[in-house]
Amino acid sequence: MLDFDQAQTLLANAAAPLARREHVGLDEAPGRVLAADLAATVDIPPADNSAMDGYALRLADWRPGARLPVQQRCYAGDTPQPLKPGHVVRLFTGSLIPDGADVVVMQEDTHEADEQVEITREPRPGQHIRRRGEDTLAGAPLLAAGTPLHAAHVALLASQGLASVPVYGRLRVGILTTGDELVAPGGPREPAQIYNSNGPMLAALVRGMGAEPALVLHARDTEDDLRGAFKALLAECDLVLSVGGVSVGERDLVKPALAALGGELSLWKVRMKPGKPVALAMIGDKPVVSLPGNPVSAYAVFAMLVSPLVRRMQGRAELFPPVSRLPLRTEHPRQDSREEFLRVQRRAADDGNAELVPYGHQGSGVISSLPWSTGLARLPAGVQVQDGDRVPYYDLRHWLA
Ligand code: AMP
Numbered sequence: 001m002l003d004f005d006q007a008q009t010l011l012a013n014a015a016a017p018l019a020r021r022e023h024v025g026l027d028e029a030p031g032r033v034l035a036a037d038l039a040a041t042v043d044i045p046p047a048d049n050s051a052m053d054g055y056a057l058r059l060a061d062w063r064p065g066a067r068l069p070v071q072q073r074c075y076a077g078d079t080p081q082p083l084k085p086g087h088v089v090r091l092f093t094g095s096l097i098p099d100g101a102d103v104v105v106m107q108e109d110t111h112e113a114d115e116q117v118e119i120t121r122e123p124r125p126g127q128h129i130r131r132r133g134e135d136t137l138a139g140a141p142l143l144a145a146g147t148p149l150h151a152a153h154v155a156l157l158a159s160q161g162l163a164s165v166p167v168y169g170r171l172r173v174g175i176l177t178t179g180d181e182l183v184a185p186g187g188p189r190e191p192a193q194i195y196n197s198n199g200p201m202l203a204a205l206v207r208g209m210g211a212e213p214a215l216v217l218h219a220r221d222t223e224d225d226l227r228g229a230f231k232a233l234l235a236e237c238d239l240v241l242s243v244g245g246v247s248v249g250e251r252d253l254v255k256p257a258l259a260a261l262g263g264e265l266s267l268w269k270v271r272m273k274p275g276k277p278v279a280l281a282m283i284g285d286k287p288v289v290s291l292p293g294n295p296v297s298a299y300a301v302f303a304m305l306v307s308p309l310v311r312r313m314q315g316r317a318e319l320f321p322p323v324s325r326l327p328l329r330t331e332h333p334r335q336d337s338r339e340e341f342l343r344v345q346r347r348a349a350d351d352g353n354a355e356l357v358p359y360g361h362q363g364s365g366v367i368s369s370l371p372w373s374t375g376l377a378r379l380p381a382g383v384q385v386q387d388g389d390r391v392p393y394y395d396l397r398h399w400l401a
């Protein structure tokens with residue numbers, strides 16, 4: 001048996017980041033991972049400009065009660081003339097500051113009449129001017145390789161005039177569900193059958209992380225069928241996830257099927273609940289991760305153990321999202337010989353602080369607990385956890401992203 005942390009680290013490092021790279025336009029960038037360090041090439045802002053609607057002048061020209069002639073109206077996008085002594089330039093947010101001006105006064109502190117303006121409040125030196133390069137200087141680091149891109153990064157890239165970015169190829173994930181009892185949703189079901197929920201669930205989890213569920217197959221519980229399916233998946237995909245058939249039952253044939261393909265099984269049982277049977281095999285340079293069949297276990301194992309490997313192969317720099325510590329509400333003390341991951345909801349207590357409430361039925365087949373949960377609370381092995389104890393909280397918004 002392996003400890004959870006060991007298993008997590010082992011799996012996270014089971015494969016290298018994808019070698020495939022491509023350039024995508026900014027429209028396609030959200031959800032992709034930056035593949036190169038980028039430096040700024042232009043100063044932002046590129047020139048001194050006004051932070052206000054108002055007037056630019058020389059501070060030295062200001063006197064209480066003085067009326068200064070308006071030399072020019074300069075709109076955002078216009079190029080102003082140099083400021084003549086004793087004059088002001090009317091300008092607007094984003095207008096360039098004319099040469100010679102050293103302050104901007106906002107229009108609320110002025111009276112304009114007959115092309116002359118009176119400034120009613122003494123300006124502070126340099127006020128309301130956004131300086132060239134105060135945001136970003138040309139040559140400064142802009143974004144680091146491994147950054148997952150979203151709207152904020154798109155804004156930064158666009159501000160530099162970039163229309164496309166280098167990103168890692170989209171990770172292609174193959175999914176194999178197993179079991180003679182399973183039928184696909186949408187079709188008829190015999191009394192002894194259940195619908196295949198893991199297939200669609202894993203495809204959605206993969207897609208939710210910005211990877212592509214490139215091929216989703218189902219195999220019957222025969223070594224032949226499993227071997228054929230694994231072959232097809234390995235031919236198409238960078239990473240293969242199988243689910244079910246990896247325990248010690250007579251029909252648990254995933255292990256022999258992988259061995260027959262030359263898979264070297266580098267990991268077997270993980271001391272965690274739910275989800276004990278987890279296996280990693282390398283076939284060539286491609287990892288195959290075998291997850292437990294119970295949908296809840298598969299979901300938890302994907303979040304806790306598989307998602308760091310997916311991030312790594314996607315090229316992301318952050319493999320392990322943050323874990324916080326929050327008080328657990330529990331009606332009875334809890335203790336288990338394995339690390340236990342409870343499905344919990346993060347809520348605001350009466351005092352406004354966050355606390356964790358466990359789902360009532362923690363059975364590993366209880367699919368209804370999944371949409372209810374916001375995250376997983378980690379209870380240490382062999383330690384009694386009491387009501388109000390702080391425990392590590394894995395927020396699934398982060399761990400499944
Ligand atoms: P196994 O590890 O194959 O013995 O599966 C453990 C449990 O999970 C059994 O009750 C299976 O019926 C169930 N199970 C396995 N695969 C799936 C699936 N794709 N969808 C729903 N339930 C599954």
Ligand code: MG
Nearest residue numbers: 178179244245
């Ligand atoms: Mg099975």
